[in-house]
Amino acid sequence: MQYLTYILCLLISTNAFASQTKKPQVSINFTSAKPTTDGDLQDPSLQAEATIDQLTQVWPKVKSANINKSKIKLMYNDEYLLIGAELFNNHTPITANTLQYNQDTTGDDSFTILVDTFDNEQNTYWFSVNPNSVKNDGFIVNNSKNIPEWNGVWYASSKRTDKEWAVEMAIPFKMLTFDPNADAWGLNVIQKIGLDPHGRPIDINTGVRFSGYGDRWRLGLLSVNTESINSKGTQQLTDARGTWLINEHIKSGFMITDGDPSTDVSNQTFCLDFRDHRFLTNKALEVGAWLQSNNTEGINKYDMAWVYQRYIQMTS
Known part of the structure; x- marks a missing residue:
């Protein structure tokens, strides 16, 4: 059975590292462990205290509760920003049809992280993965123009069960433009699953x-x-x-x-x-x-x- 999967998404906006803004904040710790990027969240590089678990449903209806109990772990080492996401889907089977890199995953469940390295809500890198480990990426300019032709070299892998899937990502710092003296980045995290406006799957x-x-x-x-x-x-x-x-x-x-x-x-x-x-x-x-x-x-x-x-x- 298949579903339309662009109906519901979960969104949280956080600042990475330290910040004095009123945005939700999380401090990311350093690790010397090397990531394996195999979708296993028991990876030593992801045993982090920095965990995001207060996601907000933004469509079709805004809700403050994290209805799926999903969790995102954040760490960094000398080379990579490290992300591990444990993604629950309590309503429908996981949908993942796309198998080719950089192809449209509109019909799939997906996990996306947007990285605003200057924390100015203007220019943002985005990285997306579906349950088949298919990657997509791009760059958003002036908070309006998406440039999907931007292709970075980064690493990701997914694993899944019936109602749950996990993704591990490693994003190299060397391909990002940022101020090395800044202590704050902006992050948006999106989980997309397939429900109708009443919380039901659509056949x-x-x-x-x-x-x-x-x-x-x-x-x-x-x-x-x-x-x-x-x-x-x-x-x-x-x-x-x-x-x-x-x-x-x-x-x-x-x-x-x-x-x-x-x-x-x-x-x-x-x-x-x-x-x-x-x-x-x-x-x-x-x-x-x-x-x-x-x-x-x-x-x-x-x-x-x-x-x-x-x-x-x-x-x-």
Whole structure:
């Protein structure tokens, strides 16, 4: 049996090392042990006093309690930030279908850590692992632009049982940019499992997925028929997206969705983006724009938004 797994996530925001802010804090201890990164949380490098166990449910409903009793351990040595997560799922079997590195794990359970090395809530590295030990990573700029093309060399492994899985991660300091004199980092930790807004699993009846690429284009389509959330019927959910590299400087993309997994109300969304990045004589120029249109049943007009951005960076 399969489930939609992007309905519920757990989130906690903490500061690593010491901090004088009002954010939740945890002090991470040093270890001289070398990590094995095999998914075994009995690893000596993870026998830490720094444990996060007060996760907050943020979707579909905000709840303060850690309903799954998951725990995250944090340590560091001379080379790595070390993370060990014991992840419980009390509601559904663990879902893990993706087997290939850096592929979309939207339909899987997953564990993600976001590392804000300057603790300014602007630029963030993120590292994600599913129960099959499939890794994904990226870099978020200005708290808005995700750059999944950023690929770091780091280590992770997962182990699982029926209702529980564990992940061990080792993130090298040498691939991160940070102030060596700073004593605080920002961390967000996310556990994603598959439940509907009422805390129940959603069955997938049928589904189809297509993906393809060429020299200058990528295209993906996912369409599933699921049990309806608020009625006894079914609903069809479809997501199509693609990118086109027009030339070495210009890239355009689109996304189309049909259906809303959180309600039975008909909804369609269309997004189009455009980006031009090039180096001039003494500066780097980036121009971008995106347009989004949304049509929802019961609303008599289209919701529309657009943004135009231009960045100029002087070079020596």
